[in-house]
Structures are given as C-alpha cells and as structure tokens.
Amino acid sequence: MTRGLVTTRRSHWVAQDHPLAAPLLAELAIEYSTRYERSPGAMHASLVEYPAERFAPPHGGLLVITVDSEPVAGGAFQRYDHDTAELKRIWTAREHRRRGLGRHVLDELETEIARRGYRRIYLTTGPRQPEAVGLYLAAGYTALYDPDLPAEEIGPHPFEKPLPTAPESRCPRPSRPLDGERAVRETIGVAQ
Numbered sequence: 001m002t003r004g005l006v007t008t009r010r011s012h013w014v015a016q017d018h019p020l021a022a023p024l025l026a027e028l029a030i031e032y033s034t035r036y037e038r039s040p041g042a043m044h045a046s047l048v049e050y051p052a053e054r055f056a057p058p059h060g061g062l063l064v065i066t067v068d069s070e071p072v073a074g075g076a077f078q079r080y081d082h083d084t085a086e087l088k089r090i091w092t093a094r095e096h097r098r099r100g101l102g103r104h105v106l107d108e109l110e111t112e113i114a115r116r117g118y119r120r121i122y123l124t125t126g127p128r129q130p131e132a133v134g135l136y137l138a139a140g141y142t143a144l145y146d147p148d149l150p151a152e153e154i155g156p157h158p159f160e161k162p163l164p165t166a167p168e169s170r171c172p173r174p175s176r177p178l179d180g181e182r183a184v185r186e187t188i189g190v191a192q
Contacts, residue, residue, distance in 0.1 A: 087123035127151035
C-alpha cells in the first residue's frame with residue numbers, strides 16, 4: 001500500500017531582504033526579462049530599488065507561500081493612498097502554476113489589506129501578462145482600461161477592487177506621498 005505524499009503549505013510575512021523573498025524576486029526578474037526583452041539584472045535592479053519599508057508594516061507587507069519550506073508563490077502590497085493599497089510582485093514559481101496558488105496569494109493579501117483598514121486595492125500588470133489579467137478578472141478586479149484595445153496599445157493594465165473595511169484597524173495617513181504616485185495617478189486619470 002502506498003501512502004500519498006504529505007505537503008505542508010505555509011504563509012510567511014517577511015521583509016523584502018528576507019531569504020524567503022529572494023527566489024520570488026529572482027524568478028520575477030527572469031520572467032519579466034523574458035516577456036519585456038530586458039536583461040534579468042536590469043529587471044532585478046528595478047524590483048529591489050523600492051525601499052524595503054514600502055512593503056513593511058504598518059502600511060505594506062510581503063507574503064511568501066512555501067510548500068515543504070520551498071518558496072513557491074508570493075506577493076506584496078504598499079500604500080497607494082490613505083484608502084488604497086497597491087499590489088506588487090504577484091508571483092508563482094513556474095513549476096507550481098495552475099494549482100490555485102496565485103488566487104491563494106491574492107486572497108491572503110486581500111484579507112491582510114482589509115485588516116489594515118484599506119478600502120480599495122489598485123494594481124497594474126503588464127501588457128504581456130495575459131495570465132495575470134485573467135487571474136485579476138476572475139478574482140473580481142475591475143479593469144480600468146478598455147479591454148477592446150490591443151494590449152500593447154494600453155501599456156500597463158490598471159485594475160481596482162473595493163474591499164470591506166475594518167475601521168478599528170485604520171492605518172495613519174503617510175506624511176508624504178509615495179514616489180511616483182502622482183505620475184501613476186495622472187497616467188490613469190485619477191484626480192489629485
């Protein structure tokens with residue numbers, strides 16, 4: 001009689017420089033470099049140029065999912081504005097795709113974001129990531145672009161999703177806006 005393999009899946013909230021986050025960032029760099037024709041080194045540099053505190057409490061977080069201690073999926077969020085968290089770095093290891101891990105990451109991130117008191121989630125994904133577009137639409141995100149236009153013509157694909165709030169866990173307003181926040185808002189036409 002053969003027994004089935006028992007696997008252990010765990011969620012870890014870690015800092016951007018934590019060893020569990022390294023595979024997430026490294027594989028994202030390779031994935032993005034393949035899709036967007038840039039060197040993996042340049043892509044990795046752009047991923048780690050964000051200050052680590054953006055993805056740390058109280059305003060952000062970085063989630064890594066492990067299976068039997070191996071990092072297999074993850075994602076992060078940072079403050080976009082007082083009521084909005086922005087998702088970043090949603091990733092599933094190539095050999096673990098099509099197993100529901102991307103949706104699991106979104107569910108965990110959304111739960112934590114709502115617990116922190118945010119009312120809305122905003123994200124962008126690239127025009128050469130149709131799998132991500134499908135995931136976000138299936139998870140209830142609203143496209144903030146005309147899906148009838150060619151993907152490359154749209155550029156970054158913005159999405160949003162309203163969340164229920166937990167008033168007792170509201171995060172304080174940031175003392176200054178995030179770098180690039182104004183440019184992103186102007187790009188998608190959000191009033192200042």
